[in-house]
Amino acid sequence: MIKRILYLPVRLIAIILGFVIVVNIPILLTYNQSYNKIEIKFSLFKEYVISNLRWFTHVVEYPYIVDYFKGTGMEKYAYTMTILSISIFIVVLLALLIATFLMLLPLNVRNRFSSVIDFTTTAPDLLVVFLLQYLVIFLYQHFDLRIFQLYGGAYSRPYIVPILIIVFLPTIFLIQLLLKEFANEEQQDYVVLARAKGLPIRTIYFKHILRNIAPFVLIHLKTIVWFMLSNIFVVEHIFNIEGYSAALQAMYGTRVVVFAVGLLLFAVPLFIINGLSSLVIRQQKRRETTSI
């Protein structure tokens, strides 16, 4: 335990060093436009890395970082994170519902559905963006439904359409994963026992299998949230939404420390999910060891 605590500063330095090196890769490897060739500038790179590292040692100035995130910055962050958290919630809910519903269907229908899902997951995200965008406009043109605001502006903050687009593909991934988990769980002994005892299939799925699968959802969520983070970044750009991605890009030109904090803030959902899933894994392992 003490060893681990003593080791923490080393880890911190390593993480910061890694960050600084990665940020400065464009300095090390540059493309010279006039000569049309790639150049390696090691001395300049070293200089940049050292000066950047020095910024991290100015602990006195850390409180001023808050200034960068005050006001609009924090607003944008809250907006993006709202979209993200609502999306995660919807993804989990929808995927669980649809996957359970699909499992209740007869086997041949289910197989057809799952092959459709398999095909949909290969679709490039942009195609999905276009088609959903088209759907919204189609709804507006033909049924005069103007409930969704499509593009962002200076002060407008659309919610429904970005969420719709961000949710679509991850939900299908999660359904796919859940179907696999269901198929695995279906062959367990307790399911066979329950069936032999004459329990209706619906009860087995909703009461027993779903409950056993729930922890796996959290483990898969890690990947899904990671995927959604990059998705939200692109969607905000396409729809010209003034979200956190714009703020992050503005931060790139400022100080390294600010940029680092900005990136860390962006990754907060990832940390939360990671922590939760590691908890679940630990519990799962403990249960396994006790069962032996």
Next chain:
Amino acid sequence: MKIFKYKKTMIGLSILCILLIVSLLYPLYGPKDFNKVVFLYDEKGDLVGVPPISLNSDFPLGSDRNGQDILLMILYGAKFTLLTAFSVAILRVLVGGVLGIVFSLWLKRIQPIFKDVLLVFKIVPPIIMTIFLMRRVSFYIVDANVYNILLYQVIILSIIGIPSVLFMTAGIIDELKGKSFIQSSYLMGGGHFHVLKKQFLPYLKSYGVLMLVQQLLHTLTLVMYLGVYQIYIGGISKDEVRGADVLNSNAKEWAGLVGQNIYEFFRAPHIVLVPLICYFIIIIIINMMKKELESSMSLNPLAITLNNKKRSKNKQTANDLKKVPITSSDFTLQKDFSS
């Protein structure tokens, strides 16, 4: 060779190869300005269309805002898309794999610190990182030799993906190390190199092929995202896109064609949909290859060591393969949940 056993993979690879060759031979048959037509007349001399012209007999896939034939542009740009994807994937797997082996066998001591150094790649999604790293280069106008800037972009794209391959390789080796045949090999006095050659490599080879395909898909997605940000593979051209306030892709790489015309969807949808569907077809082909490879890899090192006490022993199928990377590392982002 066992390689002919994989029919779908061979078919997919040959389609991609033919596409690449046709694209590489473009200067032999295609005009340099992609049949630029500003005013299209019929036989009588009447004006039939101005760009963007939609699909007709003169332009099988239509023309874009500058009056260039989209079919020719797609043929010309295919080589850049394919070369970038393949070279990035190969570089990532080779460098990442070798580093992963070195760090988990010979430099085991400093592996934790090294993992911390690479933690940035775990926190920041690759698209964000790539945008910040490539932005400087992306707004250079390239006239003569595209391949230098292409090489630069390939290097940056590879660096972004190397850590994930590294962690995956290290994970596989760590899993394998716990198995009895490896341990007995060490106990009998085998050195790291010997064990690597005799025991690890057969596993790593088959796993490497799978990772290669996975990285291919990952690169294609990443490049497409970059196109949206107007960061084109092969730099930008000095020609403007008529009537639209976007940069013009120089190499006519497919993702660039999609990205630069992204707002054309409602005005002239064919301009953006044609390259996008071509891109989709490539992704489908690679996915098909991946599925076949996955299903044929019954001997999966991770599925055996993952002792799920809950699951019965004879049901370790390809499903287990997917489970391991997710629980052991959060590095499998991409869309490779399909199997």
